[in-house]
Amino acid sequence: MSNPPGPVAAAAVTAPSSSHSCKVILANTIAKVLISEIQAGLTALNHQRQSQHQHENVPPPPHLLGILANADPAAQTYARWTEKTCHDLGFAYTLLQVEKDSVEETILAANANPLYDGIIVYYPIYGGRQDQYLQNVVSVDKDVEGLSHLYIFNMYQNVRFLDNAENPSAAPARKSILPCTPLAVIKILEYLHIYNPILPYGNRLFGRTVCVVNRSEVVGRPLAALLANDGACVYSVDVSGVQQFTRGEGIRKRKHEVVDKEGWTIEHCAPLCDVVITGVPGEAYQFPCHLLKEGAVCINFSSEKNFPPEVKERASIYVPAIGKVTIVVLLRNLLRVVQNRQAQLQLEQGQRSEGRDASHGVSSPLSNTKAQAQPELASAPTDTSATTMNGVAS
Structure with a gap:
């Protein structure tokens, strides 16, 4: 068990420089980027559905x-x-x-x-x-909030797809749905380039240290798990203490693990963090901004103002609220469940087609390919990475 950082670490929290400036970014600005993505996806979906209903009313x-x-x-x-x-x-x-x-x-x-x-x-x-x-x-099939047991299980187990997805090219993969508020925070971190696009999917937060002040089962704990599954070292803080979420040293593990940091408080972990995310309900709570690492990114997902005005004296970027991003992410999830349903329909149609071919003695090119490849596959190690949440949670 490691000891909490001592006075030396605390002394590293220095006074901000006189030239410091903080950029305040509003949720509406970030939401516009996601809206463009959703509109493109909706257009593509409409074209697909219309092509499948050429002789019927437009869906x-x-x-x-x-x-x-x-x-x-x-x-x-x-x-x-x-x-x-x-x-x-x-x-x-x-x-x-x-x-x-x-x-x-x-x-x-x-x-x-x-x-x-x-x-x-x-x-x-x-x-x-x-x-x-x-x-x-x-x-x-209709859970746009990602709160059903299956989706929660997949999230904590770092599983990205609802189906096996061992051969994603064979049919569109059905993706798991993530809870809206944690996913909104992740989309904000993407927008702010906290995720490193040079690194492989699933590791793009490697080297980042994040503090999440909230460990509710609805937002705080899922958010800590998602960030850790993407490679970050996450300190999860609530009134009971501090927990550390990581994928192990060198992010070698497939999913995150949790370690209680006995004796630690926010005073020990906040000065270590590149990103501080708060979600404390109630007007009384104010994050102690003197603990911020200079240049930290600060995000508040509470409906209350968890950061006092002094946050701008130490933070490099401050996002005071995320509500509009959360709603856009909700509609992104709605689009995703419809896309999943379309993918399932395509899969079922393909299976029916193969069944008809088999009943008439016609060999499917896909089945021939599988049969020819089988001996080689039997001797090769199984690659399960495609089924894990190998990237920005999406």
Whole structure:
């Protein structure tokens, strides 16, 4: 067990230079880049769907259903922002306001309704385990929040694809869905070039040290895991102490591991970090900016202002809020679940075609290729890297 850094490390936190300047970047600026990506993906999807329905009506745009069962102002604001962004980007959106006792029944009906491509439930409803149960009632095929057990398992296990994806060229791979807020933070880090594009996918945060002040099961812990799975050394801080998330020395492990840093506090880890990310609820919390490494990147995903104005005296980049990026990422996930469904349809059509060929004694070129390659594959080591989250979480 390593000891906490001593006074020497603390003394390394020096006063900022008089020439220091901090660039404040708003979420709207970053969201515009993602919007362009989504619009391109939506255009491609529409072309694909139209080609598959040449003799039928043109399919409607992807349709998101929102289910609201509380009077929480934050949830209601989120619902309004979601509706506006959907309409602005060409998605369909319907909001159902229901009583708490009707939420499960409403989700089950939406799962079975082909009108809806994705479902978002605005939590909290009951809180705790009951909300976790409802998250798993939502069909995996329509879960745009990435909160079902399968997606959470894949995220922590560093698994990127829903299918084997050993031969991605054979059919479009279905990608796993990541929770919106952690993914929004990662997309912000991409935009800020914290990810190093020269390094291989899956290792692009290697050499970065990150502090995440929040270890909730909804955002903080998933975010720490995703960053560590991409190669970073992450210090996860909450009221109970500090944990370190890494993929081991030299990022040799396939997925992250967690180590309790006994005796450590934020005073020990914050001065070591290139990036500090906060998400503490409540107006009372203020990050102690004198602990910041000079030139650090600071991002706040809390609805409250976790950083005082002094953050600009030490940080090189400051992102004060991420809400608009989170909503755009939600629609990115909606597009992804529709693309996954299209990929599944293509796979099933290919399997039916192969089945018809086999029943008529016709050999498929694909099956011949597989048969010829089999002896060589049997003696070669299996490469499972394609099934891991080998890159920027996406």
